[in-house]
Amino acid sequence: MTAVAEQNAQWLELFTQQPAAEPWIQALREEAFARFSAQGFPTTHHEEWRFTNVAPVTKVARAARPADKPAAIPEQAKPHLAKYASLDHPFVALNTAFLHDVRVITVPRGATLEAPIEITYEGPAEGTAAHPRTLILVGANAQCTIVETYKGEGTYFTNAVTEIVVADSAVVDHYKIQQESLSAYHIATLQAAIGRSAAFSSHSISLGGALTRNDVNAVLSEGSDANINGLYIVNGTQHVDNHTAIDHAKPHATSHELYKGILDGQSHAVFNGKIIVRQDAQKTDSKQTNKNLVLSDDAVIDTKPELQIWADDVRCTHGATIGQLDSEMLFYLQSRGIGRKDARNLLIYAFAQDIVDRIKVQSLRDSLERTLFEKFHEHPE
Amino acid sequence: MSLLEIIDLRAKVGDREILKGINLTVKHGEVHAIMGPNGSGKSTLAGVLAGRELYEVTGGQVLLDGKDLLEMAPEDRAREGVFLAFQYPVEIPGVSNMYFLKAAVNQIRKHRGQEELDAMDFLNLVREKMQIMKMDQTLLNRPVNTGFSGGEKKRNEIFQMAVLEPKLAILDETDSGLDIDALRTVSGGVNAMRSPERGMIVVTHYQRLLNEIVPDYVHVLADGRLVKSGGKELALELEAGGYAALGIYDEEEAVGRV
Numbered sequence: 001m002t003a004v005a006e007q008n009a010q011w012l013e014l015f016t017q018q019p020a021a022e023p024w025i026q027a028l029r030e031e032a033f034a035r036f037s038a039q040g041f042p043t044t045h046h047e048e049w050r051f052t053n054v055a056p057v058t059k060v061a062r063a064a065r066p067a068d069k070p071a072a073i074p075e076q077a078k079p080h081l082a083k084y085a086s087l088d089h090p091f092v093a094l095n096t097a098f099l100h101d102v103r104v105i106t107v108p109r110g111a112t113l114e115a116p117i118e119i120t121y122e123g124p125a126e127g128t129a130a131h132p133r134t135l136i137l138v139g140a141n142a143q144c145t146i147v148e149t150y151k152g153e154g155t156y157f158t159n160a161v162t163e164i165v166v167a168d169s170a171v172v173d174h175y176k177i178q179q180e181s182l183s184a185y186h187i188a189t190l191q192a193a194i195g196r197s198a199a200f201s202s203h204s205i206s207l208g209g210a211l212t213r214n215d216v217n218a219v220l221s222e223g224s225d226a227n228i229n230g231l232y233i234v235n236g237t238q239h240v241d242n243h244t245a246i247d248h249a250k251p252h253a254t255s256h257e258l259y260k261g262i263l264d265g266q267s268h269a270v271f272n273g274k275i276i277v278r279q280d281a282q283k284t285d286s287k288q289t290n291k292n293l294v295l296s297d298d299a300v301i302d303t304k305p306e307l308q309i310w311a312d313d314v315r316c317t318h319g320a321t322i323g324q325l326d327s328e329m330l331f332y333l334q335s336r337g338i339g340r341k342d343a344r345n346l347l348i349y350a351f352a353q354d355i356v357d358r359i360k361v362q363s364l365r366d367s368l369e370r371t372l373f374e375k376f377h378e379h380p381e
Numbered sequence: 382m383s384l385l386e387i388i389d390l391r392a393k394v395g396d397r398e399i400l401k402g403i404n405l406t407v408k409h410g411e412v413h414a415i416m417g418p419n420g421s422g423k424s425t426l427a428g429v430l431a432g433r434e435l436y437e438v439t440g441g442q443v444l445l446d447g448k449d450l451l452e453m454a455p456e457d458r459a460r461e462g463v464f465l466a467f468q469y470p471v472e473i474p475g476v477s478n479m480y481f482l483k484a485a486v487n488q489i490r491k492h493r494g495q496e497e498l499d500a501m502d503f504l505n506l507v508r509e510k511m512q513i514m515k516m517d518q519t520l521l522n523r524p525v526n527t528g529f530s531g532g533e534k535k536r537n538e539i540f541q542m543a544v545l546e547p548k549l550a551i552l553d554e555t556d557s558g559l560d561i562d563a564l565r566t567v568s569g570g571v572n573a574m575r576s577p578e579r580g581m582i583v584v585t586h587y588q589r590l591l592n593e594i595v596p597d598y599v600h601v602l603a604d605g606r607l608v609k610s611g612g613k614e615l616a617l618e619l620e621a622g623g624y625a626a627l628g629i630y631d632e633e634e635a636v637g638r639v
Contacts, residue, residue, distance in 0.1 A: 335465050337545070346476055346484070350473065
């Protein structure tokens with residue numbers, strides 16, 4: 001108890017050092033802070049955090065620097081900010097307790113944006129934490145593409161929360177490229193509220209970070225469509241944990257989920273895919289796939305589907321695979337004169353190909369292809 | 382110097398000895414057929430020559446233009462001019478046929494001290510060879526062998542051979558699963574590649590392929606040894622009398638014999 005009390009006292013000090021904000025923001029912060037204080041950091045005893053030990057993160061997390069100017073959060077955020085991402089997630093609560101700069105993107109009803117909206121978050125200073133917050137409001141019938149990129153240098157902690165509201169019949173493609181430094185900690189929640197007959201896609205690409213935890217949560221309305229894709233490539237002692245939760249709250253919605261991972265060295269990957277089909281959500285069509293390519297003997301993967309189905313007229317499938325490079329494929333390539341190392345790289349690359357193909361932004365696909373190509377070519381035999 | 386010299390070659394899979402001393406010489410320009418019942422070691426011989434890891438060579442020597450073939454990694458054998466047309470071509474999802482073949486051509490060209498082909502020259506080369514094999518150009522953009530029919534896969538093998546222009550082509554049961562039209566197309570592709578510099582080993586169970594690709598020599602492989610050699614008429618003899626006329630039995634037939 002003493003340790004917890006001490007921790008809470010430290011947090012309280014940090015919390016109170018923040019410059020005052022408008023009352024509605026202050027109210028959000030205070031509620032979130034109370035929720036965070038009640039929970040504390042999760043341990044591996046929590047089911048949702050069973051395979052991810054955040055102990056190394058906590059030290060850096062406490063070293064946030066208080067902002068030197070008051071928060072500037074636009075009024076239009078008020079009806080939506082912090083209304084979607086749940087404070088039951090301790091890191092969402094922590095992010096909300098330290099709400100400061102919020103990037104708010106509003107796409108008016110009926111607008112079609114050709115060019116992607118790019119948001120780049122540079123990691124904070126060495127040894128400190130940052131709590132990036134993004135709110136994306138897409139009006140009915142609008143179409144847009146959003147690319148969030150996270151990068152940085154050194155040891156730091158990025159604790160990001162993005163809320164997206166996709167109004168009825170809107171079409172939104174969201175990309176998150178996580179290329180943090182290899183000694184950084186990255187914990188992020190993406191919370192999407194998807195309107196009637198709207199289409200939403202999420203592409204979460206995790207390349208960097210010593211420890212990464214992504215939560216992608218989507219709540220679907222009647223007739224909406226969600227494509228939830230992920231690619232994680234880890235090596236050394238990297239740890240990456242992807243939790244997804246797709247909530248079919250209403251009938252006739254579809255969700256397709258494909259997460260692929262490439263693991264080398266002593267890396268550890270976790271995939272937990274939750275699908276909830278509420279009693280009301282008849283005619284749900286949901287498919288979840290997690291495929292892993294393991295390149296070393298020491299890499300570890302924990303993969304778990306978690307289906308909660310309350311409706312009776314639905315189609316839900318799920319599957320997970322863990323495999324190594326196929327020796328017949330390797331031999332076939334070699335027998336045509338392609339060197340073993342190149343053959344190996346080609347097969348690794350091919351494994352990731354269907355995720356790369358789903359990326360509709362050409363420049364992003366090109367740069368990812370280049371990144372993957374370089375990554376695999378640097379790879380020691 | 383002979384193109385290929387196989388001297389007392391022995392190989393095993395696990396604890397089972399499959400090749401029990403093979404001797405064979407292939408000169409430049411020659412086409413040798415190797416026939417034999419199921420389980421006689423035909424595919425093992427083809428696999429050992431191409432460097433398949435599954436097999437362990439326990440004795441003997443193989444020389445390609447005087448160079449020790451068994452010392453080389455599979456890719457080096459290919460670069461030196463060995464080509465194996467697979468009995469079961471491997472599907473590789475995610476790798477386009479075009480990308481794969483361009484990588485292979487340029488690796489081999491580099492090894493031969495030739496300049497790498499640019500995209501335009503490569504495309505021209507590929508178009509010409511595709512025409513010979515009566516292949517649909519859309520196959521180029523599809524992943525290697527993925528979703529190809531049996532016939533398309535076999536044609537793709539011979540197409541690759543035409544593009545890579547090997548010194549020594551080994552055809553492992555290329556006729557299996559082909560209807561007569563496809564067999565003629567595939568054989569036509571192979572025959573177009575016969576030349577005074579190139580040697581071929583055609584491994585087959587049946588004589589019908591040898592009506593199309595007429596060999597200079599025919600060898601019968603049984604229980605890991607070449608037990609009989611002759612000219613093309615030996616294949617006809619086998620067709621008439623079956624392997625049993627030579628006192629050789631398929632494992633399945635052996636069961637019936639008891």
